[in-house]
Amino acid sequence: ILNVEQSPQSLHVQEGDSTNFTCSFPSSNFYALHWYRWETAKSPEALFVMTLNGDEKKKGRISATLNTKEGYSYLYIKGSQPEDSATYLCASSKYSSASKIIFGSGTRLSIRP
């Protein structure tokens, strides 16, 4: 994998349902994997920054897992709410904290009331 890839591109979910999406990234020289939420008319905000293989992080109803050996991460949202509607961006960086952060194309999530 040469780039950061996210799927699906968009997702429509009924309020209350749970959902998940995928991020694939280059596993060589891995440094960190970021997840951001980007709401309309706002700046992207970090959800998680993950560095260890097998790591799992949670923030409220949102959680993420990381597999650095195979180069993928999953983001899970439990019991979706209308305020979860946003674009979720995954980003990867290599080598060090000064390295560039490369973003995937994002997953646009819409929650139907």
Next chain:
Amino acid sequence: GAVVSQHPSWVICKSGTSVKIECRSLDFQATTMFWYRQFPKQSLMLMATSNEGSKATYEQGVEKDKFLINHASLTLSTLTVTSAHPEDSSFYICSARPPGERDTEAFFGQGTRLTVV
């Protein structure tokens, strides 16, 4: 959390003129800042890495003479779109990471919507 401020939030300019966008880290020092551009219905494309006290590192396909980057201090990076044309109309956003641990997040400016007429 840390704050990154970007100015202006929107600008309209005439074709052929130059536009300067500022990105400031308000409560931390950033030796490195990143400039991104968002094309319609696409994600953030990294344009260049701004390095304090040295030349910026541009991504493949980004014209360095077109998009001038200056990182003169540890809290300020500027992006100047020179001789702007309508095809340069886009959303530009900067980000920076506070120095710290490996899992330190990046913080983003508010973004700048550039329209060239």
